[in-house]
Amino acid sequence: MKLIVATNNAHKVKEFTRILEPHGYTVLSLRDAGIVCEAEENADTFGGNAYIKAKAVFDLSGLPTVADDSGLSVDALGGAPGVFSARYGGPGLDDIGRYEKVLTELKDVPDEQRTARFECAISLVLSDDEVYSFHGTCEGKIGTGPRGENGFGYDPIFMVGEKSMAECTPEEKDAISHRGMALKKMDAFLKQRKGE
């Protein structure tokens, strides 16, 4: 099955491809599909924003489309950065600036209160009447400094046990990540729907 991934984040395309292609999907990026889409993500939930992105690209392509809205929720920050993860601290910050901001905000927070989770909402639009959503979470803690070179975004400060997510191999990340969990649910749903 061919699926367009409605994202402008190349790291997400890589992860979708890595996770889905072994299960028989062909993953098309927006560039592969020749589509330009900058839908405004103005919902206040991950699910709402995922739907905005998937529907916008489905309307342009008419092809099965999947979108991901995701982010980091830190308990000691009342759930921030949350849906604002990609924009935390304003447009002047890059990935490093954003995770440094979180580390600074947690400077005086003791280890046991540094709990956090990655969340991912997937919206799958198959037709005008067939829209499905899937969620995944990955529990962890915010470390005291960046570690590791893999992954993207907040991975270097997100500890899963003794390792940061950026110290995990791609296979290790996919097996536990919020995106891996949500896409596993989507795959199970599509296989069941097809009667496999």
Ligand code: ITT
């Ligand atoms: P699209 O909207 O085009 O998909 P985006 O990067 O803006 O790309 P989001 O609005 O969903 O996507 O923001 C997600 C942000 O959350 C992302 O930029 C990272 O900062 C963070 N994030 C999401 N998944 C992550 C992961 O697996 N590892 C580390 N950080 C992640």
